[in-house]
Amino acid sequence: MSGKPINLEQVKLYMRERKAGKTQATASARSGMSERSGRRIDTGELKASSDKQRSWSTRADPFINVWDLEIVPLLTTNHDLTPITLFERLQKNHPGEYPDNKLRTFQRRVCKWKALYGPGREVMFRQEQVVGRMGLSDFTRLKKVSITIAGQIFPHLLYHFRLAFSGWCSVKVVHGGESYTAFAEGLQDALRRLGGTPKEHRSDSLSAAFRNLSKEAVNDVTQRYRQLCQHYNMEPTRNNRGKGHENGAIESPHGHLKKRIKQALLLRGSYDFESVTAYEVFVSEIIRDINAGKVDKIDEERRHLQPLPLQRTVDYTEKVVRVSTSSTIQIKRILYTVPSRLIGESLRIHIYDNRLDIYLDSTLTVTLPRVFVSDNKHRARRVDYRHVIKSLERKPQAFRYSQIRDDLLPNETYKAVWNWLDTEMESRKACKVMVGILALAHRADCEKQLGGYLQDQMNNQALPSLLALQQRFDTREQTVPFVKVEQPPAASYDVLLVKQSQEVH
Structure with a gap:
């Protein structure tokens, strides 16, 4: 109709009629508009008047009396205040005036103010990944999944190593918590499997490995990390504490890795494994499939890696202990028994993530599986009756x-x-x-x-x-030696009788 704006409902009705096969003239007549307006809708020249962006508010501002006087000064002073904190303050200072159904409106208002007048936010600078340049390490934990070994809960972590360019990765099942020993063992296993080393290795701050350590022990771990990287000709780097995005080339793949493990467990139909070795094989098969999908980039990156040194470097912690008269030793709050022939001897213990190698001088005498203290215990024992x-x-x-x-x-x-x-x-x-x-x-x-x-x-x-x-x-063959006993003839005793008779006379 001339001089009357076309509303949204008319446009919708016109479009439905056109989709139903009606002509422009019929659809326009049924929608209450001219045929010329129908042609303009078909060509996109005409839109409903309600599509125009309005620049006014349709309802009164519920925070007009407090916004400039109370909220803005607080936001200006401390940009970290959250909308919910400010809203609860309003409710406390003005009882009954700001019900909970106004919270969403208040949150939008605060977010808009911060976008207009707040400080600049941290910018993420996307990094170009250079072939052969960087490898990254981190620990992660499977969440909402309880792996069991022969029916017993198996608390563990996953050490994850990854090349930033090709995405080649390696995972080691860590029996205890984050530690330098687990880190060094996992890194060296990964590099040996890879067949070369990148120019730079990045890890997080290893804060978990430093927990409960003295300042001297922390410095020792830091020095050992540098020596480990030096042995493999890698530059050691760390992301800033609390800045996980700086380790993004491995933090994000953590999620993909754990998702694949969970999906594989669902296909398997059970979270229980007969042994730790069986679980490690299960994880290694998943990693093999991940790497198989990146063969071309992995082959390209391998050509740019540095050669491996001939031997591994130290990836254990050493401790010297004396065996008690009870045939026991104490290692990190765990009591272990050792063969009783070692009582009184001073032993050198190489502490790995999952085992203890026990040396008498330079001779490996026994290897024991390592035990870890659970969260609700301060001490534990590992006793072998043998x-x-x-x-x-x-x-x-x-x-x-x-x-x-x-x-x-x-x-x-x-x-x-x-x-x-x-x-x-x-x-x-x-x-x-x-x-x-x-x-x-x-x-x-x-x-x-x-x-x-x-x-x-x-x-x-x-x-x-x-x-x-x-x-x-006891099916051991027991052999009884054959003993031949010769019975002397009775006549031989007559000689004794004759001799005794001569001595009497």
Whole structure:
């Protein structure tokens, strides 16, 4: 209609009619406009009047009385104040005037003020990734996923190394927390697998590795990090503390890596693994698939990497301890047993992330799996009955009140066996039988089979005979030497009688 603006509803009705196949004239007539206006809509010349941006407010400003007097001075003084903090202050100073349904309006108002009058924000400068220049390291943790090993929760971290240009990556399962040992071991494993070294290595500030360390220990770790990078001819760099985006070439891939692991676990149908090794193989297969999709860029970057040194450098922490008369050593609040033949000796311990290599002088004598203190414990033990069983077998009554009695029993089955024997047998006999069972398990290397048999015996309420157990499980061939005894003839004794008779006369 002439002189009357066309509204949005008319335009919508016209477009629906046109989509339904109506002509311009018919659609225009049904929409209450001229055919000329219909042509202008089809060519995009005419839009509904409601599409015009208005420059006025449609309702009264609820904060007009307090904005300039109270809010602006606070924002000017401290730009870090959040809208919710300021809104709660308004509600406290003006009870009943600012209900919660005004919060969103207030938040938009504060954000607009900060955009117009606030300080400049930090700018992210996108970096060009140069081939062969940078490798990055960081630790990460799987969240909302509980990996179990044989039904037991397995607390762990993932050490993640990545090349910035090609995206080649390596992951190591870390049994404990963030530490220099785990970092050095994971980095060297990655570089050996890669076959070369980048010119620069970047990590975060390693603050977690420095936690609870003295100033001297922190300086020692810093120096060791520099020496590690120097050994591989890499320039050591760190991002500024609290600036994770400076490590963005690995922080962002953390999320992609963890997502792939979670998806692979869902396809697998279980978060439980029979051993730590099985879980490590599972993770390594995921990493292999990630790297397989970047073969061209990885091959290009490998041509620009520096050569590896011939040998690894030190990636362990060393400690010297003396073995106590209880055949134990103390390492980082964990009590470990060692073979009793080492009692009184000074041992040099190489502490790795997942194991302890124990040396007597320069000879590797034993390797122990490393144990970590859980969050709700200050100390722990790692006891192997095989280390002390020969001595215990000679004095079985020491078993009952030993401080490490429960730790000497290798699993829950053997603990149940001890409780059963202690209930059903006389005190001294129960100790003797239990120690004999442990000695048999060690001597015949049948801990699992023997435990299963004893479980069946308990279910049948049949007390085991130690002799019967030995005959059943101790299958070692026992050879009895043949001794030939020659019986002298009786006539030979006559010589003695004749000689005695001559002496009497």
